[in-house]
Amino acid sequence: MTTPTPTVAVSDRLIPIDGGRLYVKDWTPETAGALPPILLFHDSLGSVDLWRSFPALLAARTGRRVVAYDRLGFGRSDPHPGRLAPGFVAAEARTVLPTLLDRLGIGAFVACGHSVGGGMAVETAAHLPARCRALVTIAAQAFVEDRTLEGIRVAKRDFQDPDQFARLVKYHGDRARWVLDAWTESWLSPAFADWSLDAALAKIRCPVLALHGDCDEYGSSDHPARIAAGRGTVRMLPDTGHIPHRECEDELVEAIGGFLSRV
Template identity: 75%
Template sequence: MTTQPSQPAVRDEDHFIQVDGGRLFVRDWRPDTPNGTGLPPILLFHDSLGCVDLWRSFPSRLAAATARRVIAYDRLGFGRSDPHPGRLALDFVAAEARAVVPILLDRLAVGDFVACGHSVGGGMAVETAAYFQSRCNALVTIAAQAFVEDRTLAGIRVAEQGFQDPDQLARLAKYQGDKARWAVDAWTGAWLSPEFAGWTLDAALAEIRCPVLALHGDRDEYGSQEHPARIAAGRGTMLMLADTGHVPHRECEDRVVEAIRVFLARG
């Protein structure tokens, strides 16, 4: 019988960082071992209705498994960050990489790093890897969209209708507070806008210079396997997760953590 090596304990720390428009809430997980100090940290980007708390146990598990520092933050308008000052611009995916990430990396004293994002956060991770070619050592996307697909829009319309139910909005408000309605409207309004219909990650993907792992559930209601195929094409590995929907890091956390651990260990 093979004995699995014990994983280090993980300690976390919270910060608030000022950016244009307000303060961002940041949580930082660090494995309690000197072996992880020289490894580039993992920067997590949440999805369209996400926040630090909705990553749940995933960041801590990831930090322990990879012996790397893991950093997650709430974008403006989400979680414990300040309210967003207005509407999302149509270039909000690329703008996060260019306007916010540089400040985070500077304030958190991060040099090289790994970008990892879920859903639209995966798009932000792609844009970040393209923008920081010399510093992003690896890219991981989880259920990311690479273009506007009919399946994606259909899923968003179903969700939009569901959030007309006050009980469903109240459940989201447990994480988003009084910003919950803004978060829903920002998500649906951006993606369903006719002006957003031509959005793709193609230009950013062409600039990627690091290894790529694109994870995707075979039952993802917000995107077909064309998304991870496009993200990984000529750049890395696409891994389809069986019997999995749009939130693999909660639905099959063990498989996702192990897949990322193995990918990063190959270095």
């Protein structure tokens, strides 16, 4: 007999933090109970809306509340006050997440991030070890790799096409140029060349699942291997590029759900 899919309640709000308000959306299944919620960190061009159907499906399949938010400057959050500093990945964990979690009434949680959001999830797990119960990275980068930089250079050229750029405007409005530059110019800057997650990874104490597409155009399998080394498991997703939650949503949700059921 097929298990009925639980009803998932959806809500959203703006949460004030230092520097502006963050747009936050919740998906809470009726079966959530006291399980630690899953906090989603979006990628460099991402937003809550660009997760599409993934959060609702993840909530239904895992029986956990799922929370996603737009970082300052992205999606429906307030504008970012300036340029991203080279340490922006770690800064998100140290300056934004403690306030955001407290204002959402979240104690223990699961950190789950896509691409650079995966790096932010790692930094958050390292910064809040007593509260982070598990860490999931999806197509995350752990260091600056030539493949990553070349992929960004190609994307930067592609976004010169007005039709391509219009896709960003759809989700980020008049801040689309800031969003694009925040990604390309941060990663391509010489000041970012030595960035890595190594220091944060050394502090991880929770179970780790590193998911990565075997056709990811922004990073080789060296990234999930470094993230999970001595800490957890790598799962390579076959015939998958950089956006698994769009390319193989069911397989991704199954992998995360199976991992969390064992935590």
